[in-house]
Amino acid sequence: xxxILLLFACSSPGPAPLPDVPFRAxxxxxxxxxxxxxxxxxxxxxxxIGAYGEHEQPAHTPxxxxxxxxxxxxxxxxxxxxxxxxxxxxxxxRMARRTGIxxxxxxxxxxxxxxxxxxxxxxxxxxxxxxxxxxxxxWHLQPRDTQTVAHPMSQGxxxxxxxxxxxxxxxxxxxxxxxxxxxxxxxxxSEYLTTREIDRLVDAVQTLPEPWFAWGALHAPxxxxxxxxxxxxxxxxxxxxxxxxxxDAMLEAAxxxxxxxxxxVDRSDTLVVLLGDNGTPKNMIRPPLKTEHGKGTAFEAxxxxxxxxxxxxxxxxxxxxxxxxxxDLFPTVAEAAGVDPVRPGVPIDGVSLWPVLSGxxxxxxxxxxxxxxxxxxxxxxxxxxxxxxxxxxxxxxxxTLHDLQGRHDDGPDVxxxxxxxxxxxxxxLKKELQRVKLxxxxxxxxxxxxx
Numbered sequence: 001x002x003x004i005l006l007l008f009a010c011s012s013p014g015p016a017p018l019p020d021v022p023f024r025a026x027x028x029x030x031x032x033x034x035x036x037x038x039x040x041x042x043x044x045x046x047x048x049i050g051a052y053g054e055h056e057q058p059a060h061t062p063x064x065x066x067x068x069x070x071x072x073x074x075x076x077x078x079x080x081x082x083x084x085x086x087x088x089x090x091x092x093x094r095m096a097r098r099t100g101i102x103x104x105x106x107x108x109x110x111x112x113x114x115x116x117x118x119x120x121x122x123x124x125x126x127x128x129x130x131x132x133x134x135x136x137x138x139w140h141l142q143p144r145d146t147q148t149v150a151h152p153m154s155q156g157x158x159x160x161x162x163x164x165x166x167x168x169x170x171x172x173x174x175x176x177x178x179x180x181x182x183x184x185x186x187x188x189x190s191e192y193l194t195t196r197e198i199d200r201l202v203d204a205v206q207t208l209p210e211p212w213f214a215w216g217a218l219h220a221p222x223x224x225x226x227x228x229x230x231x232x233x234x235x236x237x238x239x240x241x242x243x244x245x246x247x248d249a250m251l252e253a254a255x256x257x258x259x260x261x262x263x264x265v266d267r268s269d270t271l272v273v274l275l276g277d278n279g280t281p282k283n284m285i286r287p288p289l290k291t292e293h294g295k296g297t298a299f300e301a302x303x304x305x306x307x308x309x310x311x312x313x314x315x316x317x318x319x320x321x322x323x324x325x326x327x328d329l330f331p332t333v334a335e336a337a338g339v340d341p342v343r344p345g346v347p348i349d350g351v352s353l354w355p356v357l358s359g360x361x362x363x364x365x366x367x368x369x370x371x372x373x374x375x376x377x378x379x380x381x382x383x384x385x386x387x388x389x390x391x392x393x394x395x396x397x398x399x400t401l402h403d404l405q406g407r408h409d410d411g412p413d414v415x416x417x418x419x420x421x422x423x424x425x426x427x428x429l430k431k432e433l434q435r436v437k438l439x440x441x442x443x444x445x446x447x448x449x450x451x
Contacts, residue, residue: 018116019345023126029338032129034312035270036213036333042138042222043295045279048251049306054408057286059248060234063259071310072318072357079278079305079326081296081372081382084140086277086326091119093330093341093350097440102373105143112142112151120333121156124213127337132208135160136200137217149179163193172224192229194220198257205264221250228253247284267310271336276305289409298384298393299410303370314357322356322363367432385433392429401426
């Protein structure tokens with residue numbers, strides 16, 4: 001993972017306490033909402049998914065490609081540059097800096113996702129028919145050195161189990177610690193981790209009382225990168241496989257296992273969402289994309305992620321270029337379940353995607369924003385804001401503008417060669433970036449260190 005040396009202490013007062021206000025069902029809420037299955041892929045940009053057609057050598061992802069054909073595939077969906085902020089935003093509908101998670105929660109941090117934040121699991125408990133809630137896999141919203149399943153279970157999940165932090169060497173996909181929902185800790189588990197995660201998800205979707213919410217936070221294809229079992233691949237991985245070859249094999253293995261899970265999911269009564277938490281790791285990117293533009297950056301390969309939605313009310317075969325942000329997951333699921341996502345005194349940044357999902361309108365937001373935020377060294381922070389065509393990136397006092405029309409990468413800085421019409425778009429992006437920074441500026445930020 002990216003390492004950054006920061007010359008200051010890792011401490012933070014943490015975010016201000018939120019008002020203790022419960023979620024409420026809408027007056028027009030259905031008697032029972034659909035089941036909800038969210039699958040989070042770890043470290044996957046759009047170039048690695050076959051259905052996106054952005055690279056001549058994607059990973060083999062027939063299951064994900066087929067799922068995209070069943071519903072809607074968003075081509076302009078944005079996460080934060082690293083995973084903890086993205087996961088916090090997905091679960092709360094709030095820009096990560098509001099929750100105190102501006103960067104990855106490091107193993108020895110003294111902060112975590114605050115207990116007062118309202119997560120999707122807590123929101124769904126307020127539905128007219130309260131949801132059974134289950135989570136598995138990577139949490140990464142608490143320090144690894146003190147992690148337990150008690151934290152996600154205090155955030156509305158009835159059960160949570162899995163290898164709840166990143167795998168860190170000497171951990172591997174066949175030698176890891178498994179945290180049980182009953183508080184047990186099982187060390188040196190040897191079943192291939194992705195297979196075990198899918199095994200538990202299959203059991204959950206078959207046995208949870210309806211309506212249910214299952215959050216499947218797979219570790220794959222995050223490192224450490226090693227060859228998966230041959231049974232999950234079209235062909236064995238060669239002994240001399242490159243890093244990108246191993247990465248693609250791990251994503252293919254996850255795709256194979258997802259087919260087994262989806263075979264047990266009734267899409268006529270289940271909202272299925274598959275998305276990524278950030279882009280592809282730099283050393284796993286294949287040319288012609290630039291390796292320095294991957295995970296941890298605000299370039300397209302670092303923040304534009306796959307996002308697919310299938311289920312009741314979502315016509316099949318859609319491809320949308322609507323701008324989408326990870327914060328939009330929260331209000332979208334809330335609308336499906338009939339719950340008001342907004343509580344007094346707790347602002348959210350997400351917008352429900354249902355007007356786009358249903359085909360009623362082409363977009364719901366004019367801008368998309370992403371950042372990696374450091375509280376005590378803001379010059380190292382990264383931010384991007386884009387409209388339908390142009391993207392403005394900021395690092396410290398440096399700004400660049402990129403014309404994304406007709407391309408999947410960022411291309412050159414065009415800020416010095418604009419015609420009057422394009423210059424107006426540039427000014428609008430600068431104004432929006434300043435607005436967001438002011439809006440989030442009073443929010444507590446992460447302590448500015450992590451990995």
